[in-house]
Amino acid sequence: MSVTDELLRNAEQYARSFTKGDLPLPPARHIAILACMDARLNVYGLLGLEEGDAHVIRNAGGIVTQDELRSLAISQRLLGTREIVLIHHTDCGMLTFSDDEFRASILAETGVKPTWAPEAFTDLDADVRQNIGRIQAETAIPYRDAVRGFVYDVATGTLREVR
Amino acid sequence: MSVTDELLRNAEQYARSFTKGDLPLPPARHIAILACMDARLNVYGLLGLEEGDAHVIRNAGGIVTQDELRSLAISQRLLGTREIVLIHHTDCGMLTFSDDEFRASILAETGVKPTWAPEAFTDLDADVRQNIGRIQAETAIPYRDAVRGFVYDVATGTLREVR
Numbered sequence: 171m172s173v174t175d176e177l178l179r180n181a182e183q184y185a186r187s188f189t190k191g192d193l194p195l196p197p198a199r200h201i202a203i204l205a206c207m208d209a210r211l212n213v214y215g216l217l218g219l220e221e222g223d224a225h226v227i228r229n230a231g232g233i234v235t236q237d238e239l240r241s242l243a244i245s246q247r248l249l250g251t252r253e254i255v256l257i258h259h260t261d262c263g264m265l266t267f268s269d270d271e272f273r274a275s276i277l278a279e280t281g282v283k284p285t286w287a288p289e290a291f292t293d294l295d296a297d298v299r300q301n302i303g304r305i306q307a308e309t310a311i312p313y314r315d316a317v318r319g320f321v322y323d324v325a326t327g328t329l330r331e332v333r
Numbered sequence: 334m335s336v337t338d339e340l341l342r343n344a345e346q347y348a349r350s351f352t353k354g355d356l357p358l359p360p361a362r363h364i365a366i367l368a369c370m371d372a373r374l375n376v377y378g379l380l381g382l383e384e385g386d387a388h389v390i391r392n393a394g395g396i397v398t399q400d401e402l403r404s405l406a407i408s409q410r411l412l413g414t415r416e417i418v419l420i421h422h423t424d425c426g427m428l429t430f431s432d433d434e435f436r437a438s439i440l441a442e443t444g445v446k447p448t449w450a451p452e453a454f455t456d457l458d459a460d461v462r463q464n465i466g467r468i469q470a471e472t473a474i475p476y477r478d479a480v481r482g483f484v485y486d487v488a489t490g491t492l493r494e495v496r
Contacts (some may be wrong), residue, residue: 172416173363174364174416174481177362177382178494179454180380181379181491185360185489185491191490193372195373195424195426199339200335200338207404209356209384209385209387210387211358211384212383213389214375214378215347215384216346216347218340218342218344218346219343221372221373224372226370226372227393229400230388233400235400235419236400237392237399237449238392240392240447241370241392241393243439244427244451247438248429249426251396253336253337258471261359263412266411272407272410276406278471280472280473282472282473286399286400286402288407289398289403309443310439310443310445312446316337324354326344326348326351327351328344
């Protein structure tokens with residue numbers, strides 16, 4: 171049995187005890203969270219989110235690329251969110267390689283170099299700050315006053331704000 | 334008090350009862366989930382995921398753009414995932430507008446038209462299929478055999494596979 175099939179069994183169980191079928195489309199708490207995809211970072215658990223509370227956007231690193239600007243613009247313009255929380259974390263895979271070496275390894279194996287930057291980084295706090303900067307430079311996102319960045323510590327479960 | 338500050342209080346509580354500080358970086362179940370950012374879609378709860386199990390990638394719609402190809406390539410090449418699950422859902426915000434009208438509204442308000450496609454769609458199943466196609470066309474993603482797509486029903490809590 172594949173892992174996907176195992177997860178589908180869990181989904182059947184979730185449906186059997188499901189009681190939240192009448193929640194509205196816009197997030198109740200008017201906030202969007204942008205976090206790394208890391209398996210150890212349970213955004214709902216960490217922030218105490220319930221179904222219906224917040225948009226959750228995730229990718230490798232918790233980076234702001236064009237696609238996150240798209241998601242945040244839709245979140246604010248169509249669905250009423252007003253605050254943004256960015257979360258990077260300790261022991262991140264993005265700290266373990268360089269963009270040049272990752273792209274070169276793909277070129278070597280496939281004969282094609284990806285058009286995208288892998289977005290590796292070397293300093294967690296500095297990368298949180300520059301990603302906040304990317305949001306603040308985007309005129310398609312109307313509300314850019316309440317954007318705060320954090321580093322989650324996967325060893326202690328704590329969240330530290332980047333100033 | 335801002336919503337962000339309220340969520341930080343929840344994070345303090347999470348840290349106090351945290352017991353999972355020794356999990357490894359690679360996801361234990363070797364799987365990446367790509368789902369819509371919708372607040373009602375609790376990916377950990379729905380799929381029965383625990384901290385450490387799976388990469389979770391999310392954006393407006395659960396769309397495969399260049400940034401999701403980046404995240405999936407990193408997930409498979411550096412962190413050992415082998416299966417991919419795509420999740421769209423009923424009552425999605427992406428069904429409520431057209432790309433042309435969203436980009437025109439931003440142009441009208443800011444004087445600048447975004448360079449990105451908003452990625453609205455009109456048919457959930459068809460959009461899941463074409464997003465699977467985007468993954469299958471990406472040579473930088475090594476494992477493209479086990480990619481399956483689903484539609485989550487926000488009214489019933491059930492997950493239906495798109496064939």
